Amino acid sequence: GENVEQHPSTLSVQEGDSAVIKCTYSDSASNYFPWYKQELGKGPQLIIDIRSNVGEKKDQRIAVTLNKTAKHFSLHITETQPEDSAVYFCAASKGMDTGRRALTFGSGTRLQVQP
């Protein structure tokens, strides 16, 4: 099955700096790569996603890049703010002809933005 590795496990940055979180996946058939943010005591929430036919996607201060050849994708947060502090998860999945799909998650990155 799919295996997703995520690094680093913890990341501390100063407010205003950029943060980068990296993930690698094992199944070359994976074609959907979402990123989730989880705040304390809450369930994960989607912040951005990318599909395999796209190399980069941006949404304001957040961007995701995908390198299918190397099987890795990254989350970039620019101009970080204290409210960006949370745990971030990458995930991967593949659509199957049977209609079944489930996400495989990385182990998470705890991002702390220092004021």
Added chain:
Amino acid sequence: DAGITQSPRHKVTETGTPVTLRCHQTENHRYMYWYRQDPGHGLRLIHYSYGVKDTDKGEVSDGYSVSRSKTEDFLLTLESATSSQTSVYFCAISESRNTEAFFGQGTRLTVV
């Protein structure tokens, strides 16, 4: 927020007892999932459903069973709870196979 309700939100139970967690959705989404979250492991898939009475195993399904008799409800049962099943359990839903998954607020289960 997507209409997902997990119950109970917290539960303490004894080893060997059966436990059922409930996930209820009001979005009429086809796909429903149960994940467990443990430190250092992220979210691991237990079971999922792609329609009423259609379920499949995830990567950590041993010791768990599920049922989905209605679109809106997905039940997770621990037949005989063990301490290794102490975890936070999340239900998620998605409309189709290539769209966003929405997560519930989680159920913290402690097996003593």
